[in-house]
Amino acid sequence: MAPGLLGYTIRRLLWAIPVLFVISVIVFYMLRLAPGDPVDAILAKNYQEEQAQILRKKYGYDQPVHIQYIKYMNNLARGDLGISTRHRDFTASEVILPKIWVSTQIGFMALIITFALGIPVGVYAAMARGTFLDPLTISSWLALDAIPAFVMVPLVQWLFALKLGIVGLGYQGVWSSHMILPVLILSLPGVAGVARLMRASVISVLNEDYIRTARAKGLKEQTVVITHITRNALLPMITVIGLSLPGITAGALFVEQLFGIPGIGQESLAAVLAPDFDVILALVLFGSFLFVMANVVIDIVYSVVDPRIRLGAARGS
Amino acid sequence: MSNKMLTLMMGFVAFLILAVGVVFVFALASGGDDDAASDTENGGQEKKPSNAAAGKICEGNILYVPGGEPNSLLDPIQVGDVETSEYVVEIFGGLVTLDTDLKVQPDIAKSWEVTNGGKTYTFKLRDNVVFHQGGRRVTANDVKYSIERAADPANASPTVKAYLGNIAGLKERFDNKAATISGLKVIDEQTIQIDLIEPSDYFIFELTYPVSFVVDKDQIEKNPRNWTKQPNGTGPFKLAEFTPAEKIRLVRNDRYHLGPAKLDEVVFELGGGSLLTRYENDELHVGAFPASLLDAVKGGSNPLSKDYRAVPNMATFYFNLNPTKAPFDDPKVRQAFAMSIDRENINNVLFYNALRVADGFLPPEMPGYTESVTSYKYDPAKAKQLLQESKYAGRLPRVVLSYSGSGGTPGDLLVAIQKGWEDNLGVTVELQAIDSSAFLREQRQGKFQMLSDGWSADYPDPENFLGKLFASDSPLNYSKYNNAEVDKLLQAARRETDRTKRYDLYRQAEQKIVDDASIIPTYWPVDHQVIKPCVKDYPSVSMTIPKYRYISIDPKAK
Numbered sequence: 001m002a003p004g005l006l007g008y009t010i011r012r013l014l015w016a017i018p019v020l021f022v023i024s025v026i027v028f029y030m031l032r033l034a035p036g037d038p039v040d041a042i043l044a045k046n047y048q049e050e051q052a053q054i055l056r057k058k059y060g061y062d063q064p065v066h067i068q069y070i071k072y073m074n075n076l077a078r079g080d081l082g083i084s085t086r087h088r089d090f091t092a093s094e095v096i097l098p099k100i101w102v103s104t105q106i107g108f109m110a111l112i113i114t115f116a117l118g119i120p121v122g123v124y125a126a127m128a129r130g131t132f133l134d135p136l137t138i139s140s141w142l143a144l145d146a147i148p149a150f151v152m153v154p155l156v157q158w159l160f161a162l163k164l165g166i167v168g169l170g171y172q173g174v175w176s177s178h179m180i181l182p183v184l185i186l187s188l189p190g191v192a193g194v195a196r197l198m199r200a201s202v203i204s205v206l207n208e209d210y211i212r213t214a215r216a217k218g219l220k221e222q223t224v225v226i227t228h229i230t231r232n233a234l235l236p237m238i239t240v241i242g243l244s245l246p247g248i249t250a251g252a253l254f255v256e257q258l259f260g261i262p263g264i265g266q267e268s269l270a271a272v273l274a275p276d277f278d279v280i281l282a283l284v285l286f287g288s289f290l291f292v293m294a295n296v297v298i299d300i301v302y303s304v305v306d307p308r309i310r311l312g313a314a315r316g317s
Numbered sequence: 318m319s320n321k322m323l324t325l326m327m328g329f330v331a332f333l334i335l336a337v338g339v340v341f342v343f344a345l346a347s348g349g350d351d352d353a354a355s356d357t358e359n360g361g362q363e364k365k366p367s368n369a370a371a372g373k374i375c376e377g378n379i380l381y382v383p384g385g386e387p388n389s390l391l392d393p394i395q396v397g398d399v400e401t402s403e404y405v406v407e408i409f410g411g412l413v414t415l416d417t418d419l420k421v422q423p424d425i426a427k428s429w430e431v432t433n434g435g436k437t438y439t440f441k442l443r444d445n446v447v448f449h450q451g452g453r454r455v456t457a458n459d460v461k462y463s464i465e466r467a468a469d470p471a472n473a474s475p476t477v478k479a480y481l482g483n484i485a486g487l488k489e490r491f492d493n494k495a496a497t498i499s500g501l502k503v504i505d506e507q508t509i510q511i512d513l514i515e516p517s518d519y520f521i522f523e524l525t526y527p528v529s530f531v532v533d534k535d536q537i538e539k540n541p542r543n544w545t546k547q548p549n550g551t552g553p554f555k556l557a558e559f560t561p562a563e564k565i566r567l568v569r570n571d572r573y574h575l576g577p578a579k580l581d582e583v584v585f586e587l588g589g590g591s592l593l594t595r596y597e598n599d600e601l602h603v604g605a606f607p608a609s610l611l612d613a614v615k616g617g618s619n620p621l622s623k624d625y626r627a628v629p630n631m632a633t634f635y636f637n638l639n640p641t642k643a644p645f646d647d648p649k650v651r652q653a654f655a656m657s658i659d660r661e662n663i664n665n666v667l668f669y670n671a672l673r674v675a676d677g678f679l680p681p682e683m684p685g686y687t688e689s690v691t692s693y694k695y696d697p698a699k700a701k702q703l704l705q706e707s708k709y710a711g712r713l714p715r716v717v718l719s720y721s722g723s724g725g726t727p728g729d730l731l732v733a734i735q736k737g738w739e740d741n742l743g744v745t746v747e748l749q750a751i752d753s754s755a756f757l758r759e760q761r762q763g764k765f766q767m768l769s770d771g772w773s774a775d776y777p778d779p780e781n782f783l784g785k786l787f788a789s790d791s792p793l794n795y796s797k798y799n800n801a802e803v804d805k806l807l808q809a810a811r812r813e814t815d816r817t818k819r820y821d822l823y824r825q826a827e828q829k830i831v832d833d834a835s836i837i838p839t840y841w842p843v844d845h846q847v848i849k850p851c852v853k854d855y856p857s858v859s860m861t862i863p864k865y866r867y868i869s870i871d872p873k874a875k
Contacts, residue, residue: 036754042389044757046397046475048792050491054473087561088390089545095561157591161598170600171563171588260590262563270386270562273752 009300016292020285027284028072031277032065038085041274059085072281082278086271092278096264100249100286103256103263105174107248110186115241118191122198123230129203138199141192149185149254156181157258171260182259186252197240201233208232235305242298246290374599375851375872377581380865382603383592384565384585390545391556393530394467394474399773399861402527404585406863407567409530409550412440412460412509413521414575414863417856419684419777421521424575425455425531425551435516435814442507446574448533449555450547455531457509461501463531465490468498476528479785479792480775483520485512518814522776553578553866562587567865578866596847597621602870603855604847608671611845624847631682631859632773633675633782636718636837637796642766643714649707651834655693656700657741660839663733671845675838678782678827682859685779685820692831692838697741704742713744719759720769722750731769734839763797770796771842774860779823784811787830798836803829850874 039055040047056062060071075082081092125137160166160181168178205211206229214228215221251265264283271279374381385400396405406414414424423429426440446455467477468490481487485500500512513520523529533549548556553575554567565585569578586601593614596604606614614621638645638654645651660674673681677690704710720731727748738744746767751759759765775781785793787800788807803826810822830836848855851874856864 034755036752036756036758038754040754040757043475044388044397044753045793045795046479047757047761047795048475048478050470051473051475054470058473086388087386088388088395089543090561098560099562154591154594157594162594168600169590169595169598170586171590257589258591260586260588260595262560262588266589267562275752275754 012296081282086274086276099264103251113187114190118194122195126199126202145189145192153258205233379582393527402861407554408552410552411530438511450549456506457503462534519778519780522778579869628844629859630842634771634840637768638835640835644709647707649703653700653703655834655837656696659695672840680841717747718767721753721756
């Protein structure tokens with residue numbers, strides 16, 4: 001590890017603390033200022049003041065908001081994310097962790113497929129620039145991007161499940177053939193975006209002197225494309241991949257809803273509508289933390305890949 | 318240096334791609350034998366409909382149905398929602414239960430008699446009722462414990478006061494003025510006597526509601542926080558698995574005293590998804606769908622049309638006009654609003670007759686329902702005239718209709734009714750979506766002008782609709798309906814023990830409530846279902862009752 005990298009990493013991670021603090025305060029107060037609380041939702045039409053008071057006391061909502069916040073943070077420091085009021089027997093971590101894991105696995109598979117297809121497609125389009133094959137390649141993938149998931153899903157369900165009988169539809173765990181359709185629906189629309197970025201990146205690399213040198217050396221075209229062009233063109237993709245990573249843990253609402261996948265996208269929506277205070281807060285903090293982390297990781301990877309980028313230089317240290 | 322790093326990264330990505338590819342190939346080859354199947358604690362697990370292989374779903378003895386996410390604990394005293402009730406009535410049981418014709422039948426009780434002019438109910442218990450786990454026999458002490466637990470203020474049951482408040486001494490227990498309930502007397506192990514404050518003919522119906530169901534004292538005292546994760550009841554099914562937002566699995570209770578169920582298991586899938594498509598793909602035995610698809614499903618050429626059936630839902634949609642807020646403090650304005658809703662036409666054109674126009678407040682499935690109660694007919698000319706005669710003629714304030722929803726569009730029904738008011742009365746009613754918990758709060762505080770609401774049956778007696786919702790002293794009268802004449806009728810009905818006379822008193826009260834027009838009933842809903850032909854004896858019943866024990870799967874019927 002380069003000297004100063006460790007210090008930089010620690011400094012950046014420490015910065016995450018005030019960021020998360022501000023976010024948690026804002027969300028915590030916003031939830032409690034909105035009309036209607038989890039106790040209204042639990043008791044619904046059977047609401048009576050006596051029971052409501054007992055429940056508010058049980059969940060601590062009867063106390064001033066800043067006391068509630070301190071208690072919450074106290075528990076959080078001990079790894080306790082609080083209690084779900086929508087799934088009334090369960091703790092917030094029992095509710096969200098399995099669902100985040102489901103969404104992450106599915107999202108990760110989809111992400112890999114997106115980049116595994118998008119990168120070669122982009123390189124191909126760039127190499128074919130000037131011919132009709134370039135716009136044809138990109139636009140045919142764009143067509144997939146243009147169809148919203150809620151239109152695409154019923155179509156593929158009808159075709160592959162009902163007509164052809166190749167796959168089933170209900171959720172039976174992540175590693176089952178039933179997940180092929182959702183993963184494809186999640187991954188294919190993203191291919192066009194990755195391909196276009198890759199294409200632009202390749203084209204800018206093509207004009208570099210070292211490419212001319214490589215060709216002048218008499219290297220085979222295949223070697224030039226793979227080892228010289230593609231490798232160098234991949235550099236900007238690090239940011240794209242890095243920033244996509246926290247997104248996959250957020251789940252995909254439409255796809256989860258339409259395929260009945262118990263992922264975190266569905267749960268987030270339900271938690272907000274319920275409302276389920278501790279689950280919402282846990283999800284927001286988790287998401288923010290991942291986003292901060294992803295940015296740190298991208299910076300570090302950049303500095304390793306390209307030593308010319310000096311960490312912390314922008315702040316003049 | 319940088320090239321090495323890139324090579325490493327590319328290698329990693331290539332490895333992942335390869336790994337995913339291999340896993341997919343495996344997954345495909347093994348036909349969906351996912352890792353979840355490794356927990357083979359149950360032989361029946363193998364028969365899950367893992368593939369699109371048509372007809373397979375009818376070979377096992379497990380029923381797959383879509384289920385609703387429970388909104389409360391699987392604890393009889395906490396249940397207030399339809400979703401949770403569906404599971405609680407299968408897992409637990411009370412003194413009495415409802416059969417598929419909604420008649421009261423003995424459950425834990427063997428028989429009962431009513432004495433003291435309808436004020437004393439004495440139940441003889443069966444001697445063969447046992448709890449799921451451990452097999453302990455249920456005695457009169459368990460019944461007493463369960464009801465006293467419901468009334469314990471520390472347990473904050475949202476329903477006990479409304480549904481069991483007539484038991485002598487229950488309110489004192491609930492207000493913490495007594496340690497036990499004076500009206501509950503254990504005569505001997507097999508006999509329990511319940512004394513009421515006032516005579517009641519419908520009390521036996523109230524006992525079919527979960528709040529009085531029997532729970533296991535030993536289990537609750539041993540594990541007060543988490544016992545509902547493995548609830549120990551006496552019902553026809555035991556809870557085998559509950560994964561939030563994924564599934565609830567109930568397995569048969571072989572020692573059920575009313576005869577064990579025919580199915581091995583019932584699996585409720587909570588994840589949602591495209592239910593109708595999954596039904597067509599033989600992954601579910603029952604599919605439900607919205608009225609908007611009714612025409613497509615019922616169409617003659619659709620194979621689904623053979624499996625279709627309409628199940629009336631014992632519920633009522635209505636508008637609640639706040640008589641303490643302008644302009645609805647003038648009855649003429651309320652009547653004008655009621656008369657300018659063209660319910661017939663909206664139902665025909667917009668919903669393919671999927672709903673039923675509510676001619677009164679009680680749904681037709683309700684015992685005591687009578688056609689003689691009538692609501693305001695569509696009469697735009699009369700409506701206009703009434704509005705002209707009202708004190709708000711020509712200077713109607715802004716009118717807001719609140720409904721429970723999370724934004725987006727308010728739904729065809731509300732928009733169509735809104736259009737009717739605009740066309741017939743020239744009034745532009747604003748539609749306002751409020752999220753459900755804020756909606757309930759606004760309703761409770763009486764801040765609204767006009768609400769769109771609904772009520773569904775907890776037990777089959779008119780008291781459940783009229784008494785619970787409109788008696789001024791009922792804890793469930795959240796619309797704060799208050800009419801002295803109606804109160805008098807409802808009170809007389811509550812004490813009346815002759816059922817025919819009682820129904821007649823309710824009829825009079827209902828007509829007055831509807832005439833008042835602060836409650837405008839609009840529709841009685843209907844559930845639209847498709848059921849696989851191999852599913853036999855699926856009860857067509859308009860409210861939540863323990864029903865899965867009647868059902869069987871016949872692999873020959875396709």
